[in-house]
Amino acid sequence: MVQNDQSLNILHVEDDEAAAVAVMAAMQREGNIVCWEKTAEAGLQKAGRGAFDVILLDRMLPDFDGLELVRRIRSVGIDTPVMMLSALGRSENRIEGLDAGVDDYLAKPYETGELMSRLRALHRRSASRVHSAIIIYGQFECHVKARTAFRQNRHIALSPKEFELFKYLMENAGIVVNRDQLLRDVWNMDFDPQTNVVDVNMGRLRRKLEQGHNGPAIETIWGSGYRLIAG
């Protein structure tokens, strides 16, 4: 299997095994990578972790409704485009889905070719704005190549070192990182410099991330290290 420029990284949430396998086969034939989850909960966890181009999900899921999954995905700040597949093809079903944050809605039965075309269109619209890797965690966005940071869609001006620190925290979002790690990975020091360089810079970053926003950005774990908060 060759992955070409047009191929997508897809998260597929579907409890019906036969339907999932069929969709996956069709998509993988075109060189796309598909990650499959059977429950809405598993889909929610995965959506926040992988760098997916689109999320393709079934409306009827065993644990909670596909629409509820979309609402939760959006509420934690995940902005990946969502295509919903549903046996509920009436107009009011579509409107409900689209108004809930779904980006496209396709009623079963559908043609695989049209599904692929719509996924590509969704991705194209999204990708035209995704110039490079973007790390999203809660209110925060880190545009890696552009070296820019955002909180709640507002740009935050950071110095180069501050950006490096922010990026590291985003890469380890929700995880406590200690000073030794930061010295090694951000400052490229395999020794203790016997200064408080980490503390000083963390303070600088913290002030910039919090200014003009409600709530803390970075939590200090006394005696351990620091942790980025979703915000």
Add this chain to the structure above:
Amino acid sequence: MVQNDQSLNILHVEDDEAAAVAVMAAMQREGNIVCWEKTAEAGLQKAGRGAFDVILLDRMLPDFDGLELVRRIRSVGIDTPVMMLSALGRSENRIEGLDAGVDDYLAKPYETGELMSRLRALHRRSASRVHSAIIIYGQFECHVKARTAFRQNRHIALSPKEFELFKYLMENAGIVVNRDQLLRDVWNMDFDPQTNVVDVNMGRLRRKLEQGHNGPAIETIWGSGYRLIAG
């Protein structure tokens, strides 16, 4: 008529007068602003001029095909999301449209409610990516608030002054700007400093915009000034 937070600024391209009037009435009832053009050519001119949230167009137009209109809109760098309406509702028609750059495709007959819901979804997706003003011209993008520049989706690292110059060129894309203008608007000098500061910085910007890319970025008009080229 009250315009609320959800209302859209819509460009509608449709030659059938009755159909256009019906669509417009439905949309204006919801507080949207609709600008109507009868031909593809008029639509193309208008698309480049107004700040439209979405473009809603019919596939069959008198002068040239709706798909051709989409291709032309995209080729001059206009990225406004496009919803196409068509009596041609077969799957291959949809695929053709979506692959040509259309963002959503709705076959006639359709329900007005679903049309509105889909337009809002298109706009929502587009707007959520616009952290701030983005200027697009050919291969170039200028993200004003993030102060970042891109050519062919690749980030270009610019110094603050270089970015200011780039932004000015983007704001006057395709137009020849002379040194007096640049001194006044970028350097805030209402006098001739008797140096070649503009020339030197233009050279710096030019080298950065062109490095690793095919073709020139900035054209010198001897004796007049400079002009950004679409790339």
Add this chain to the structure above:
DNA sequence: GCATTTATGACAGCATTTGTCATGATTTTA
């Protein structure tokens, strides 16, 4: 061919970044 205009390399002064240090503030421990 010459005058004018534009492009480019180099440099110095200024602005920003970053690490260090001292000390105040907070937390933990005995």
Add this chain to the structure above:
DNA sequence: TAAAATCATGACAAATGCTGTCATAAATGC
């Protein structure tokens, strides 16, 4: 409760990047 340990912050100096100036090479137009 006091002392020790840890973290936060203001200030400063050195390092680095930015930007305008200048001289000169290269290109254009008459």
